Amino acid sequence: xxxxxxxxxxxxxxxGRGYALALAADQYDLVLVARxxxxxxxxxxxxxxxxxxxxxxxxADLSTRAGIDVVRTVIETSRIDLLINNAGxxxxxxxLESEISxxxxxxxxLTGAVRELSLAAVRRMRERGRGGLVNVSSMAALTTMxxxxxxxxxxxxxxxxxxxxxxxxxxxxxxxxxxxxxxxxHERLGVDRPGPGWIWLSVEQVVAASLRDARRGKxxxxxxxxxxxxxxxxxxxxRSLVRWGSTGFSLSRRDEH
Numbered sequence: 001x002x003x004x005x006x007x008x009x010x011x012x013x014x015x016g017r018g019y020a021l022a023l024a025a026d027q028y029d030l031v032l033v034a035r036x037x038x039x040x041x042x043x044x045x046x047x048x049x050x051x052x053x054x055x056x057x058x059x060a061d062l063s064t065r066a067g068i069d070v071v072r073t074v075i076e077t078s079r080i081d082l083l084i085n086n087a088g089x090x091x092x093x094x095x096l097e098s099e100i101s102x103x104x105x106x107x108x109x110l111t112g113a114v115r116e117l118s119l120a121a122v123r124r125m126r127e128r129g130r131g132g133l134v135n136v137s138s139m140a141a142l143t144t145m146x147x148x149x150x151x152x153x154x155x156x157x158x159x160x161x162x163x164x165x166x167x168x169x170x171x172x173x174x175x176x177x178x179x180x181x182x183x184x185x186h187e188r189l190g191v192d193r194p195g196p197g198w199i200w201l202s203v204e205q206v207v208a209a210s211l212r213d214a215r216r217g218k219x220x221x222x223x224x225x226x227x228x229x230x231x232x233x234x235x236x237x238x239r240s241l242v243r244w245g246s247t248g249f250s251l252s253r254r255d256e257h
Contacts, residue, residue: 007031010087012039018203062113063105110151174214
Protein backbone atom coordinates (compact mmCIF):
# COMPACT_ATOMS: atom_id res chain seq x y z
CA UNK A 1 0.00 0.00 0.00
CA UNK A 2 1.36 3.43 -0.95
CA UNK A 3 2.27 5.56 2.04
CA UNK A 4 0.85 9.10 2.26
CA UNK A 5 3.31 11.85 1.34
CA UNK A 6 3.65 15.21 3.07
CA UNK A 7 5.66 18.31 2.20
CA UNK A 8 6.82 20.47 5.12
CA UNK A 9 8.44 23.89 4.68
CA UNK A 10 10.76 25.25 7.34
CA UNK A 11 11.49 21.63 8.27
CA UNK A 12 15.08 22.00 9.46
CA UNK A 13 14.22 23.14 13.01
CA UNK A 14 11.52 24.10 15.49
CA UNK A 15 7.89 23.49 14.62
CA GLY A 16 8.66 22.30 11.09
CA ARG A 17 10.99 19.63 12.40
CA GLY A 18 8.30 18.65 14.89
CA TYR A 19 5.75 18.19 12.11
CA ALA A 20 8.23 16.11 10.11
CA LEU A 21 9.00 13.80 13.03
CA ALA A 22 5.33 13.34 13.94
CA LEU A 23 4.30 12.57 10.37
CA ALA A 24 7.21 10.17 9.88
CA ALA A 25 6.10 8.33 13.03
CA ASP A 26 2.65 8.08 11.40
CA GLN A 27 4.32 6.45 8.37
CA TYR A 28 4.26 9.40 5.99
CA ASP A 29 6.91 9.78 3.32
CA LEU A 30 8.23 13.32 3.45
CA VAL A 31 9.53 16.18 1.35
CA LEU A 32 11.58 18.39 3.67
CA VAL A 33 12.05 22.01 2.58
CA ALA A 34 14.33 24.64 4.10
CA ARG A 35 17.48 26.67 3.37
CA UNK A 36 19.86 24.65 5.58
CA UNK A 37 20.89 21.61 3.57
CA UNK A 38 23.07 20.11 6.32
CA UNK A 39 20.25 20.09 8.87
CA UNK A 40 17.78 18.78 6.32
CA UNK A 41 20.05 15.89 5.38
CA UNK A 42 20.62 15.01 9.03
CA UNK A 43 16.87 15.02 9.65
CA UNK A 44 16.15 12.95 6.54
CA UNK A 45 18.75 10.35 7.51
CA UNK A 46 17.36 10.13 11.05
CA UNK A 47 13.77 9.77 9.82
CA UNK A 48 14.59 7.02 7.34
CA UNK A 49 16.63 5.14 9.94
CA UNK A 50 14.07 5.40 12.73
CA UNK A 51 10.83 4.97 10.77
CA UNK A 52 11.64 3.18 7.53
CA UNK A 53 9.94 5.91 5.52
CA UNK A 54 11.42 7.98 2.70
CA UNK A 55 12.49 11.58 3.26
CA UNK A 56 13.42 13.76 0.29
CA UNK A 57 15.41 16.97 0.79
CA UNK A 58 14.62 20.16 -1.15
CA UNK A 59 16.84 23.16 -0.46
CA ALA A 60 14.96 26.40 -1.19
CA ASP A 61 14.83 30.00 -0.01
CA LEU A 62 11.14 30.92 -0.04
CA SER A 63 11.89 34.64 0.02
CA THR A 64 13.03 34.30 -3.61
CA ARG A 65 11.20 33.60 -6.84
CA ALA A 66 13.61 30.78 -7.62
CA GLY A 67 13.03 29.11 -4.26
CA ILE A 68 9.25 29.20 -4.59
CA ASP A 69 9.48 27.83 -8.14
CA VAL A 70 11.59 24.88 -6.95
CA VAL A 71 9.00 23.85 -4.36
CA ARG A 72 6.06 24.53 -6.65
CA THR A 73 7.60 22.23 -9.26
CA VAL A 74 7.77 19.42 -6.70
CA ILE A 75 4.09 19.97 -5.86
CA GLU A 76 2.98 20.04 -9.48
CA THR A 77 5.02 17.05 -10.63
CA SER A 78 4.58 14.59 -7.75
CA ARG A 79 1.90 13.45 -5.33
CA ILE A 80 1.56 15.55 -2.18
CA ASP A 81 -1.22 14.39 0.15
CA LEU A 82 -0.52 16.93 2.88
CA LEU A 83 1.14 20.34 2.60
CA ILE A 84 2.32 22.11 5.74
CA ASN A 85 3.35 25.72 5.12
CA ASN A 86 5.40 26.41 8.22
CA ALA A 87 8.45 28.41 7.06
CA GLY A 88 8.81 31.79 8.71
CA UNK A 89 10.98 34.12 10.76
CA UNK A 90 10.84 37.38 12.69
CA UNK A 91 12.76 40.64 12.34
CA UNK A 92 14.79 42.18 15.14
CA UNK A 93 13.71 45.75 14.34
CA UNK A 94 10.35 47.49 14.22
CA UNK A 95 8.79 48.82 11.01
CA LEU A 96 10.57 52.18 11.10
CA GLU A 97 13.98 50.59 11.61
CA SER A 98 13.59 47.87 8.97
CA GLU A 99 14.64 48.13 5.34
CA ILE A 100 11.85 47.76 2.80
CA SER A 101 13.71 44.82 1.28
CA UNK A 102 13.67 43.04 4.66
CA UNK A 103 9.92 43.56 5.04
CA UNK A 104 9.32 42.37 1.47
CA UNK A 105 11.40 39.23 1.99
CA UNK A 106 9.59 38.41 5.21
CA UNK A 107 6.18 38.93 3.62
CA UNK A 108 7.19 36.77 0.66
CA UNK A 109 7.93 33.86 2.99
CA LEU A 110 4.95 34.37 5.28
CA THR A 111 2.35 35.32 2.67
CA GLY A 112 3.46 35.04 -0.96
CA ALA A 113 4.97 31.56 -0.74
CA VAL A 114 2.08 30.31 1.40
CA ARG A 115 -0.48 31.56 -1.10
CA GLU A 116 1.25 30.18 -4.17
CA LEU A 117 2.19 26.78 -2.76
CA SER A 118 -1.25 26.35 -1.18
CA LEU A 119 -3.08 26.97 -4.44
CA ALA A 120 -0.76 24.71 -6.42
CA ALA A 121 -1.21 21.87 -3.94
CA VAL A 122 -4.95 22.22 -3.34
CA ARG A 123 -5.78 22.31 -7.04
CA ARG A 124 -4.00 18.97 -7.54
CA MET A 125 -5.54 17.51 -4.38
CA ARG A 126 -9.00 18.44 -5.60
CA GLU A 127 -8.32 16.71 -8.92
CA ARG A 128 -7.20 13.54 -7.09
CA GLY A 129 -10.14 13.70 -4.70
CA ARG A 130 -8.22 13.86 -1.42
CA GLY A 131 -5.67 15.89 0.51
CA GLY A 132 -5.06 18.37 3.28
CA LEU A 133 -3.47 21.80 3.73
CA VAL A 134 -2.09 23.18 7.00
CA ASN A 135 -0.93 26.81 7.06
CA VAL A 136 0.89 27.93 10.18
CA SER A 137 -0.10 31.43 11.22
CA SER A 138 0.34 32.78 14.78
CA MET A 139 -1.50 34.31 17.71
CA ALA A 140 0.40 37.41 16.58
CA ALA A 141 -2.30 37.66 13.89
CA LEU A 142 -4.57 38.96 16.66
CA THR A 143 -2.17 41.83 17.43
CA THR A 144 -0.66 44.80 15.57
CA MET A 145 2.97 43.79 16.03
CA UNK A 146 4.52 44.87 12.74
CA UNK A 147 4.87 43.17 9.39
CA UNK A 148 4.96 39.74 11.02
CA UNK A 149 1.45 40.21 12.40
CA UNK A 150 0.21 41.76 9.15
CA UNK A 151 1.46 38.78 7.15
CA UNK A 152 0.10 36.25 9.62
CA UNK A 153 -3.41 37.71 9.63
CA UNK A 154 -3.32 37.56 5.82
CA UNK A 155 -2.63 33.83 6.09
CA UNK A 156 -5.62 33.38 8.39
CA UNK A 157 -8.04 35.12 6.02
CA UNK A 158 -6.59 33.41 2.95
CA UNK A 159 -6.92 29.95 4.49
CA UNK A 160 -10.47 30.63 5.67
CA UNK A 161 -11.43 31.79 2.18
CA UNK A 162 -9.83 28.70 0.66
CA UNK A 163 -11.65 26.45 3.13
CA UNK A 164 -14.91 28.05 2.08
CA UNK A 165 -14.27 27.29 -1.58
CA UNK A 166 -13.33 23.71 -0.68
CA UNK A 167 -16.50 23.09 1.33
CA UNK A 168 -18.16 19.89 0.18
CA UNK A 169 -14.93 18.44 -1.25
CA UNK A 170 -12.62 15.81 0.29
CA UNK A 171 -9.84 18.43 0.58
CA UNK A 172 -9.41 20.35 3.84
CA UNK A 173 -7.65 23.63 4.69
CA UNK A 174 -6.62 24.45 8.25
CA UNK A 175 -4.84 27.50 9.65
CA UNK A 176 -2.93 27.10 12.93
CA UNK A 177 -2.50 29.94 15.43
CA UNK A 178 0.22 28.87 17.86
CA UNK A 179 1.11 30.99 20.87
CA UNK A 180 4.56 30.94 22.44
CA UNK A 181 6.44 27.74 21.58
CA UNK A 182 9.69 26.45 23.05
CA UNK A 183 11.89 26.76 19.94
CA UNK A 184 14.95 28.81 18.98
CA UNK A 185 12.73 31.56 17.47
CA HIS A 186 13.35 34.12 20.24
CA GLU A 187 17.01 33.14 20.57
CA ARG A 188 17.56 33.96 16.90
CA LEU A 189 15.89 37.35 17.45
CA GLY A 190 18.28 38.01 20.32
CA VAL A 191 15.56 38.47 22.98
CA ASP A 192 14.61 36.64 26.16
CA ARG A 193 11.47 34.54 26.27
CA PRO A 194 8.75 36.87 27.56
CA GLY A 195 6.09 36.02 30.10
CA PRO A 196 5.72 33.24 32.71
CA GLY A 197 6.71 29.68 31.96
CA TRP A 198 3.14 28.35 31.87
CA ILE A 199 2.35 30.24 28.63
CA TRP A 200 4.97 28.28 26.72
CA LEU A 201 3.87 25.22 24.76
CA SER A 202 6.13 22.45 23.53
CA VAL A 203 6.56 21.73 19.85
CA GLU A 204 4.98 18.34 20.42
CA GLN A 205 1.86 19.88 21.97
CA VAL A 206 1.32 22.25 19.06
CA VAL A 207 1.99 19.60 16.42
CA ALA A 208 -0.31 17.02 18.00
CA ALA A 209 -3.19 19.45 18.54
CA SER A 210 -3.00 21.03 15.09
CA LEU A 211 -2.73 17.74 13.20
CA ARG A 212 -5.67 16.38 15.19
CA ASP A 213 -7.72 19.46 14.27
CA ALA A 214 -6.68 19.22 10.62
CA ARG A 215 -7.73 15.56 10.45
CA ARG A 216 -11.10 16.55 11.87
CA GLY A 217 -11.49 19.17 9.17
CA LYS A 218 -11.35 22.17 11.49
CA UNK A 219 -10.59 25.42 9.68
CA UNK A 220 -8.97 27.24 12.62
CA UNK A 221 -6.75 25.44 15.14
CA UNK A 222 -5.56 27.18 18.30
CA UNK A 223 -3.40 24.75 20.31
CA UNK A 224 -3.58 25.10 24.09
CA UNK A 225 -6.68 25.76 26.19
CA UNK A 226 -5.48 29.17 27.41
CA UNK A 227 -4.73 30.32 23.89
CA UNK A 228 -8.07 29.05 22.67
CA UNK A 229 -9.77 31.18 25.30
CA UNK A 230 -7.59 34.17 24.41
CA UNK A 231 -8.51 33.84 20.73
CA UNK A 232 -12.23 33.81 21.56
CA UNK A 233 -11.92 36.84 23.84
CA UNK A 234 -9.73 38.79 21.40
CA UNK A 235 -12.60 39.45 19.00
CA UNK A 236 -14.31 41.54 21.70
CA UNK A 237 -11.26 43.59 22.72
CA UNK A 238 -11.31 47.20 21.42
CA ARG A 239 -8.69 47.79 18.74
CA SER A 240 -7.30 50.73 20.68
CA LEU A 241 -6.46 48.34 23.52
CA VAL A 242 -4.96 45.82 21.09
CA ARG A 243 -2.73 48.56 19.64
CA TRP A 244 -1.68 49.68 23.12
CA GLY A 245 -0.77 46.18 24.22
CA SER A 246 1.01 45.34 20.97
CA THR A 247 3.09 48.52 21.03
CA GLY A 248 4.08 48.01 24.65
CA PHE A 249 5.10 44.41 24.03
CA SER A 250 7.11 45.34 20.92
CA LEU A 251 8.93 48.15 22.73
CA SER A 252 9.79 45.90 25.67
CA ARG A 253 11.29 43.34 23.28
CA ARG A 254 13.43 45.99 21.62
CA ASP A 255 14.57 47.28 25.02
CA GLU A 256 15.62 43.74 26.02
CA HIS A 257 17.51 43.37 22.76
